[in-house]
Amino acid sequence: MSEVRDRQRVVFSGKGLSKGIFVGKIVYVKLSADKEVPEFAIPLADVEQEIERYKAAIRTSRTELNELQLDLANEGSNEAVSIIDTHIQMLEDPFMTTFMEKRVRKTMKNMGAVFSSVMGDYEKKFEDMENEHFKERSIDVKDLKDRILRKLYPETHRSPPKSLEKVIIISHDLIPSFIADSSNNIGGVLTLTGTQVSHCVLVAKSKKIPLVANIDVSMIKQYHGSLALIDGDKGELIINPSSTDLKRFKGEGKIELESGKENLQEVKAGEHKRAKTQDGVVCSVYGNIRSHMDISLIDNFGGDGVGLFRTEFLLLEKKIGDFSPELQLQEYLAVLEKHPQGEVVFRLFDVGGDKGDVTHFRKEINPALGLRGIRFLLANPDILVGQLKALMMASRKRELKILLPMVSDVSEIVQTKSVIKEVALGLKSKGEVMPTNILVGSMLEVPSAVWTRESILELVDFVSIGTNDLIQYFFAIGRESEQDYAFFQPTHPAFLEIIRDIAVSANKAGKPVVLCGEMAANPLYVPLLLGLGIRKFSCSPREIPVIKGIINRVNLKEVEEHAQAFLSCINPEEIERGLREKYLNLALEAERNKLVIQEEA
Missing domain, CATH: 3.20.20.60 (Phosphoenolpyruvate-binding domains)
Structure with a gap:
């Protein structure tokens, strides 16, 4: 990227779905794993060990979600608490436990392949539904699927690195739990799609994180690492904001001159x-x-x-x-x-x-x-x-x-x-x-x-x-x-x-x-x-x-x-x-x- 582009002020307009304004560096994240889950036959002697590995992944995921939910409750993030509770309930559903176990015993295939295939099918079914409430379930299924796969295959399904400072996250494939996790240091969110009832939007609102949608993420990727101002009120993203931009928003009482913590x-x-x-x-x-x-x-x-x-x-x-x-x-x-x-x-x-x-x-x-x-x-x-x-x-x-x-x-x-x-x-x-x-x-x-x-x-x-x-x-x-x-x-x-x-x-x-x-x-x-x-x-x-x-x-x-x-x-x-x-x-x-x-x- 050229020096000129680095310093050029660029404005992208979209739709503001969660109010607020934040200034910070842009970070592009890819949450879905690049590699496909391998599929292979397993010996009868290894079936129970494979099932136990899956049960451990479920237990660890449940613990993580419980801790996340308590953190959100302490923050007063009401909607986020309810959404994470949905994920916890899904983990406790027999479909996620006994059904998967029976499927592995029947097919003699590795748990990761069975789990990924079944969850992928359900994700696609929800995506194809016309009802927006059920469409949103596909995101919950994807969120939970990725979490379990990261436990089963930690080498190939890794979480994105955490930033040490608050940043503006841009991504094609955002999931609610990523926004909900305060340790990810998210100050603003930009994504391609979203509605007022999208779970990602509801979590952002609950945590008072500005979120702007309807902007092509692929156009913003080139500005990874650049300073930007995200305005959830107007639905704008300003790359390399000018001093005039910052002073204008400061004058409206919307800018805090101290990092992330409440004074x-x-x-x-x-x-x-x-x-x-x-x-x-x-x-x-x-x-x-x-x-x-x-x-x-x-x-x-x-x-x-x-x-x-x-x-x-x-x-x-x-x-x-x-x-x-x-x-x-x-x-x-x-x-x-x-x-x-x-x-x-x-x-x-x-x-x-x-x-x-x-x-x-x-x-x-x-x-x-x-x-x-x-x-x-x-x-x-x-x-x-x-x-x-x-x-x-x-x-x-x-x-x-x-x-x-x-x-x-x-x-x-x-x-x-x-x-x-x-x-x-x-x-x-x-x-x-x-x-x-x-x-x-x-x-x-x-x-x-x-x-x-x-x-x-x-x-x-x-x-x-x-x-x-x-x-x-x-x-x-x-x-x-x-x-x-x-x-x-x-x-x-x-x-x-x-x-x-x-x-x-x-x-x-x-x-x-x-x-x-x-x-x-x-x-x-x-x-x-x-x-x-x-x-x-x-x-x-x-x-x-x-x-x-x-x-x-x-x-x-x-x-x-x-x-x-x-x-x-x-x-x-x-x-x-x-x-x-x-x-x-x-x-x-x-x-x-x-x-x-x-x-x-």
Whole structure:
């Protein structure tokens, strides 16, 4: 490559699928193995040894995926956790275990050839399907196939080398687990194809990695090693960005002058104070956690407490029936010991839906429906009682807040409160030291619960709005396809009226209401939510400074007037435009610099 080309500024335009901006060197990676898997006959005496080698590859892969999933959970990368959980479930499927073993015994061929052939066939079948959700399964099959083959043939199927600094990855054959693995130091991603529901895109979004698609990777390969700026907002890749490019993005508040790590000292000095509007209304911003390891993130990022402990994520490496009260007690104690004075809300196991099939009790045709959340717990009282005992024993001499998931009917609250009372009386009769107070809350994430909210508010001490599920059930949509994604509209006037009505009812009943889900982490939506009556938010710990920042920059009276005007709009697009016009600059000010600038050597 010539010196002129090395320094020439070149702009490629594509489609931005994951927002954000990053500056770093371009690295081209090829994830698929160059060599075909050899096929050969094996003696009868070697069959069991070959099968054992495959079982070892499965075990090692499962361990790697479990570790990756826990890392993602600690990062708060929700979608990525669910996708990796799909890979773990695939490893546990009889198709991956007994079927493959029987096939080797029958054909007397080496396991690698049998495995590669069968998985390749399934990959092709999924690719040929018209349904986008099933098409995406081909990527999962490929991802898992490559992982197993790297274990079976480490000499010929090697992982690409890891970069010591964050880079922009370009590849023809990206797979979700590669993007999910933080050790790969990915700051940006460019690929040829992708949609809003592609698993690679969902993982990138979950990890806040900018991703641009619809650019021919073969045209970019020649710039391997060059400095570039990837803009997931505009869908651009700028090779050898000029100082003007860098200054322009820095001026918009989008560039961070420090490598990859969060500058916690700056966070503490800036937005660690209480969230308070310009006219003096104090709000609360809590963090969502999945284990005791997340507590330090809430403290570092200035959170007001734990607004949602998603206890179901403790089940990632185990079956729910095997997660004994004794094991749960250790985890809950670890959380409370790290957060001795702060508020902690424990949501009971919310299994099913986007949390995956961790019950191992029965398969749901549609896991978003059926026996999930509080329904599952009431149908399996041993599991409910065991979790309640562990929570009460962990909360000795302090207040315990319990949140019921997926409540759809008042009777479920009545039944659960009865079980809570029985468990408490049983422990007290045995001389156990009890919590000073037990507060019970209800998730409002099912339309039937929203419409009976006043009756629910009479029975509970607080409520939490789960915007993700509530939007899905309110509009009768999924989030598995590009077509469905277009109808996932948090700013639809009808949905905003629901939030307003819940806030009004809760205020009338004198009960706190907390809003969680993706809306709580979006700085453009927060002023609108404040105007609708929300004063408490719960989001990923890393978003706490941004949400506090936008609250500190708005006037409550003004946002209430704006919210009232937005409710008169007839479509969500009009509201989205209005939010950008009124709050985009404030949101950019509130967002901390996220971009890494690496000077050209």
